[in-house]
Ligand SMILES: *[C@@H]1O[C@H](CO)[C@@H](O)[C@H](O)[C@H]1NC(C)=O
C-alpha cells in the first residue's frame with residue numbers, strides 16, 4: 206500500500222504533463238522564428254543567450270519542465286477553464302473563467318503579465334517571461350487548454366489507434382504524431398524531434414491559410430502588445446470554438462466508445478494544422494512587436510565607452 210502510494214505520487218510529480226506535446230511546441234517556436242524580423246532575432250537571441258545546445262524550440266518547453274514543480278502556482282497559467290456548455294455552447298468569458306479567488310490566474314492573464322514584463326526595458330525576469338510567452342502562445346491555441354469540461358479532457362479516457370489515452374493527450378500529441386508519421390516516443394529523441402519540427406515548420410511557413418477554417422475566427426488579427434488581454438481572449442475564444450465544432454462534438458459517450466484514430470482523427474487534422482500555423486504566425490508577430498519597442502542596440506552600445514572612459 207505504502208509502496209504503491211509512493212510510486213503513484215512519484216509518477217504524478219514526474220510524469221511530463223506536456224501541452225501541445227513537445228513536438229507541437231517545437232514546431233510553433235521554429236515557425237514563429239521564420240516570421241521574425243532581423244531585430245527580433247537579435248532581441249530573442251540576446252535574451253535566450255542561444256547556443257548550439259539550447260535553441261528556441263528548447264526554450265518553448267521550459268515552462269513545462271522544472272518550473273512547474275518548483276513553482277506550482279504557474280501550473281494554472283497554462284490554460285483557461287471556460288465554464289461553457291459544450292458541445293452546444295462554447296464561449297470564453299474572462300471574468301468568469303480566469304479568476305481564482307479574485308486573482309487573475311490563467312493563460313490570458315499570464316500572457317498579459319509576461320507581455321508587460323517584456324515591454325519594460327529592464328526587469329530581471331525578462332528571460333523567463335520570454336520563455337513563458339513562447340510556450341503560452343502555443344498552449345492557448347490547443348482547444349482543450351481553453352475548456353473546463355472533463356478538466357480539459359484529461360479526465361476523459363479514450364482509445365487512439367488501439368492505445369489508451371485521455372482526450373487531452375490526443376489533441377496535445379497523438380493527432381500531430383500520426384499526421385507527421387512519427388512514433389509516439391519521438392519526444393525522447395531530441396535531435397530527431399527538432400529536425401521533424403523544423404521540417405513541419407518549413408512546410409507550414411510555405412502553406413496558405415485554409416479558408417475553410419475561418420468559422421471560428423472572432424475578429425481581425427490582433428497584434429497590439431498594449432492590449433494583450435484583448436488579443437489573448439480572441440485567440441482563446443477561437444480555440445475554444447473548436448471544442449464545439451470538433452473536439453467534443455460527437456459527445457462524451459461516442460468519444461468513450463470509438464477509436465479516435467479513424468474519422469475523428471481525419472476531421473481533426475485540418476483544425477490542428479490551422480491552429481499550429483496560427484500559433485506560430487501570432488507568436489512571431491507578437492515578438493516582432495515587442496522587439497520593435499526595445500531600446501535600439503546603438504543605445505545600449507553607446508553606454509559602454511562612457512563607462513570604460515570613467516574607469
Ligand atoms: C498577473 O499580474 C497580476 C498583477 O500583478 C497578478 O495579480 C496576477 O496574479 C498575475 N497573474 C498571472 C497569471 O501571472
Ligand SMILES: *[C@@H]1O[C@H](CO)[C@@H](O)[C@H](O)[C@H]1NC(C)=O
Pocket residue numbers: 288289353354355356
Ligand atoms: C468544471 O469541470 C469539473 C470537472 O469536470 C466539473 O466537476 C465542474 O462541475 C465544472 N464546473 C463548471 C462550472 O462547469
